[in-house]
Amino acid sequence: MTAVAALKSAETVTDRVAPRRRSVTGPLLYGALVLCALLTMLPFLWVISGSLRSLDEIRSDPGAWIPQHVTFDNFLRLFRTEGFGQFMVNSVVVAVMVVAGNIVAASAAGYALAKLDFAGKRLAFGAVMAAMMVPFTAVFVTQFVITVDLGLADTLTGIALPGVAMPLSVFIMRQYAMSIPDELLEAARIDGAGEFRIFFRIFLPLAGPAVATITIMSFLASWNNFIWPLIVAQSMSSYTLPVGLAATSQAAAHVTDYGLMLAGAIVVMLPVLLLFLFLQRYFVQGISGTGMR
Amino acid sequence: MTSTPVVGTRRPTRRRAHRTAVAWLFLTPFALVFLLYTAVPTVAALGFSLTDLRGTDLRHPLAVDFTGLDNFVRLLQDESFLRDILNTALFVAVGVPLTMVIGFALAVVLNSGIRRLRGTFRMLFFAPVVTNVVAVALIWQYAFNANGTVNKVLGVVGLAGPNWLDDPNLAMPVVILLGVWRNFGIAMVLFLAGLQAIPDDVYEAASLDGAGRWRQLRHITLPLLLPTTLMVSVLLTVFYLQVFDEPYLLTNGGPLGSTESVALYTYHQFGAGEFGMSSAASFVMLVLVALVSLVQFRLLRSRV
Numbered sequence: 222m223t224a225v226a227a228l229k230s231a232e233t234v235t236d237r238v239a240p241r242r243r244s245v246t247g248p249l250l251y252g253a254l255v256l257c258a259l260l261t262m263l264p265f266l267w268v269i270s271g272s273l274r275s276l277d278e279i280r281s282d283p284g285a286w287i288p289q290h291v292t293f294d295n296f297l298r299l300f301r302t303e304g305f306g307q308f309m310v311n312s313v314v315v316a317v318m319v320v321a322g323n324i325v326a327a328s329a330a331g332y333a334l335a336k337l338d339f340a341g342k343r344l345a346f347g348a349v350m351a352a353m354m355v356p357f358t359a360v361f362v363t364q365f366v367i368t369v370d371l372g373l374a375d376t377l378t379g380i381a382l383p384g385v386a387m388p389l390s391v392f393i394m395r396q397y398a399m400s401i402p403d404e405l406l407e408a409a410r411i412d413g414a415g416e417f418r419i420f421f422r423i424f425l426p427l428a429g430p431a432v433a434t435i436t437i438m439s440f441l442a443s444w445n446n447f448i449w450p451l452i453v454a455q456s457m458s459s460y461t462l463p464v465g466l467a468a469t470s471q472a473a474a475h476v477t478d479y480g481l482m483l484a485g486a487i488v489v490m491l492p493v494l495l496l497f498l499f500l501q502r503y504f505v506q507g508i509s510g511t512g513m514r
Numbered sequence: 515m516t517s518t519p520v521v522g523t524r525r526p527t528r529r530r531a532h533r534t535a536v537a538w539l540f541l542t543p544f545a546l547v548f549l550l551y552t553a554v555p556t557v558a559a560l561g562f563s564l565t566d567l568r569g570t571d572l573r574h575p576l577a578v579d580f581t582g583l584d585n586f587v588r589l590l591q592d593e594s595f596l597r598d599i600l601n602t603a604l605f606v607a608v609g610v611p612l613t614m615v616i617g618f619a620l621a622v623v624l625n626s627g628i629r630r631l632r633g634t635f636r637m638l639f640f641a642p643v644v645t646n647v648v649a650v651a652l653i654w655q656y657a658f659n660a661n662g663t664v665n666k667v668l669g670v671v672g673l674a675g676p677n678w679l680d681d682p683n684l685a686m687p688v689v690i691l692l693g694v695w696r697n698f699g700i701a702m703v704l705f706l707a708g709l710q711a712i713p714d715d716v717y718e719a720a721s722l723d724g725a726g727r728w729r730q731l732r733h734i735t736l737p738l739l740l741p742t743t744l745m746v747s748v749l750l751t752v753f754y755l756q757v758f759d760e761p762y763l764l765t766n767g768g769p770l771g772s773t774e775s776v777a778l779y780t781y782h783q784f785g786a787g788e789f790g791m792s793s794a795a796s797f798v799m800l801v802l803v804a805l806v807s808l809v810q811f812r813l814l815r816s817r818v
Contacts, residue, residue, distance in 0.1 A: 250623050251631075257620065258638045261695070264653045265641070267663060271656075326543035339537035340530070345545075352552045354807040356756045358777040359800035362784055362792050363555035363562060386547035416536045445646045447759055448781075463648040467763065470652055479656060486649035497644045501637045 268490075272296070272483040279479050295484035302481065304457045308465035309488075312444060315381045315461055319443035322385025323435050330386075331394025331431075332424050336406060337416065346395075352388040357448065365452055375455040384443055390435045397431035398424065437500055444493055462489045556800070562793035585794035594771055595795065598779045605690055605775065606754045613694050613750055614743070617701025622735070624702075625709040636706070640699040647696065651763035654692050655679065682772040685765050689773050692760045697753060701746050708742030709735070741813065748810040752803055 271279065272295050274288040299305055333339070334346050364383060365374075373379030401424065409419045425432075450461045460468065466485045538545075563586070566579045589595050620639055624632050642650070657663040658678040665675030678684045712735065720730050736743075758777040761767055767774030767782065774782070776799055783792035 254620075254623060254635050258635060261639055261642060264650060264657070264695075265645075267657065268649070268653045271653075322543070322547075326547065329540040329542075330544040333537045333540035337533060337537040337540070338530075339534035341534070341538070345541055348548055348553075349544075352548055354752075354803060355552055355556055356752075356777075356796075356799050356803045358756055358758060358780050359796040359803070360552065360555035360559055362780075362789055362796065363558040364551055366558070367550060367555060382547070383551040386544045388544075388548070391544055416533075416540075420540070441644055445644075447646075447648055448762075463646055466652070467648050482652050483656075486646075486652050489646045489649045493644050493646065494641065497641065498637075501633075501640065 265490075265494075268483050268486050271479070272487050274480065276478065276480045279483075295480035296488075299481055299484040299488065302469070304460065304465060305485075307458060308460050308462045311377055311380075311459060312462040314377050315450075316440050316443040318378070318381035319384045320436055320439050322381070323387055323390045323439040324432055326386040327390035327394045327435055328425060328428060328432065329420070330391045331396075331398050332420055334391070334395045335398030336401075336403070336424070349388045349391050349395075353392065361449065361452060364449075368453055374453060375459050376453075377459055379453045380450045380459065380461065381443070383449065384439070384446065387439055387442065390439055393434055393438070394428070394431050397428060397434075401427055433500070437496065440496070441493060559793045559796055559800070562789060563797045564790075566790050581790070585790045588791060589794050589798070592791075594774070595776075595779055597771055598774045598776050601686070601771075601773060602755060602757065602775045602777075604686065605693065605757050606751055609690050609693050609697075609754045609757075610747060610750045612690075613698045613701050614746055616694065616698040617703075617746070618705050618743075620698070620702045621705035621709055622731070625706060636703070639702055642696050643699040645696070647759045648763060650696070651692065651760065654688070655764060658688050679765050680769055682770045685769060685773045689760050689764050692764065693754065693757060696760075697750065701750065704746050704749075705739070705742060708739050712738050744813050745810065748806055748813065751806050752810075755802055755806065756799065 270288055273291045273293070275290060275292050275294060278289060330345075330349070334342065334349070368374050368379045368382070371379070373382065405427075406419055406423060409423055414422070445463065446461070447463045447467070450464045451467070454460050454464055457465070457468075466482070466489055469485065470482045564580060564582060566581045566584065620635075624635055659665070660675075660677040660680075664678070668675040676684060678688050716734055716738075717730055720734055725733065756777050757775045758781065761773040761775050761778050762781070765773045767778045776795060780792050780795045780799065783789075783795060
């Protein structure tokens with residue numbers, strides 16, 4: 222259990238507070254930061270205010286900021302819109318598949334790459350790194366052909382499948398596994414435990430933070446993914462939220478039902494923003510952990 | 515990390531074979547998806563780019579004409595492709611520095627003078643990174659409308675705003691702006707990580723020697739942060755080279771192709787049934803990204 226505690230504290234160190242230094246020109250910096258933060262937040266604030274305005278209000282004055290009468294009418298209409306509930310269910314189902322797949326594939330692969338000695342290890346790791354660098358636009362045509370050949374076009378499985386094993390997740394898991402002391406696993410090996418037993422009984426219980434990071438990163442990738450579902454989903458029954466929203470907004474472009482679109486935008490953003498609000502440390506760690514070392 | 519316990523192993527080769535089998539079992543789920551959705555598609559894309567696939571049933575792509583480098587020749591003669599390369603280059607050339615400068619400035623400020631609310635600020639600046647691009651693009655589209663929010667604000671100052679996304683000269687800046695807004699948080703977080711790795715005593719020594727804030731920034735922070743800076747620039751270059759979401763959602767490449775990126779060209783060719791051309795264009799993309807990634811690899815290696 223001390224090992225767990227050590228890992229926990231090692232984990233907080235990565236997110237440590239910056240070195241203490243004298244602070245100067247405090248008010249000025251705070252002022253500038255608040256201004257920047259406001260500018261950054263403008264689109265969010267604006268979409269919230271817009272979604273709470275009635276359709277008439279939006280039409281008469283599209284650029285206005287403050288709703289004169291706060292109304293949830295847009296949201297009510299949104300949920301009554303055909304297909305919307307389906308898009309939401311689809312997004313959730315795809316995200317669950319992607320997250321589950323990533324946890325399984327990445328924890329196993331990451332563990333092997335970090336802690337096992339075997340023939341082809343360099344090759345395997347090279348493949349993971351290479352996979353991170355292949356641009357999506359270079360392969361989507363052939364990925365689509367494969368998906369069609371597998372009979373998975375226009376299915377939720379077809380949308381989820383390429384994402385169920387993200388190289389990024391493997392990389393994160395490997396980096397984390399490297400930080401776990403070999404002695405711990407070695408001791409178990411000497412006691413006669415097999416690799417699977419060690420993986421399930423020792424490694425996985427310790428890998429909580431890495432699993433959390435992977436869960437968040439892959440959920441994010443799946444929930445926000447746009448171009449692949451756009452290609453694979455051909456009928457409304459398999460649209461995910463972003464695709465559905467884009468289709469609805471394009472169809473509605475001339476009708477200009479902005480109220481509906483803004484409410485839709487909120488519903489698409491909200492789960493991620495809420496998740497982010499509570500778990501932002503992991504998000505940030507995931508990003509900085511992949512870029513650095 | 516080669517943890518090879520030699521304790522009482524009579525048959526090391528057999529044991530190693532066993533271990534290799536077990537390790538590959540662990541790797542199987544990832545390897546399957548990798549083969550199916552990265553390795554095979556990459557090779558196949560290369561093959562596709564050398565064939566004429568116009569109007570072909572893609573389920574039987576092997577039955578098509580092998581046309582050699584024809585697609586690439588057509589690409590080079592396609593003015594819209596050359597324009598799209600320029601558009602993409604513009605996106606990179608403006609977007610990367612802009613994203614980095616904003617990210618760097620915020621990282622420096624958050625890392626120095628600010629103690630209270632640092633986490634909150636970091637979170638606010640990072641929020642655009644996690645936000646759904648379709649949702650944001652809708653807001654952007656609406657804000658930059660002829661009578662949208664941006665022009666309302668300009669109106670207050672007495673300026674008549676244009677219809678931004680319908681103007682071939684103004685659409686690109688708006689598209690780039692969305693890209694920068696979405697990505698500066700990543701640059702900030704990476705710079706923050708780099709800044710925190712610089713030991714405190716370096717600064718203390720410098721300030722004892724009488725170096726002011728600016729000199730510290732110039733002579734300590736910037737040089738020590740060089741590896742991070744290179745890394746961030748490569749990362750963003752790879753991102754922006756592949757830009758798709760922003761132009762697709764805001765303008766679908768228009769007006770008059772002024773915002774069409776290489777990635778969008780690939781997509782449009784695909785949509786038009788020009789699978790060979792699409793694959794050829796995507797192969798150009800693959801080479802570009804691979805080149806930039808190679809630079810990144812070298813940089814990373816020189817650091818370790």
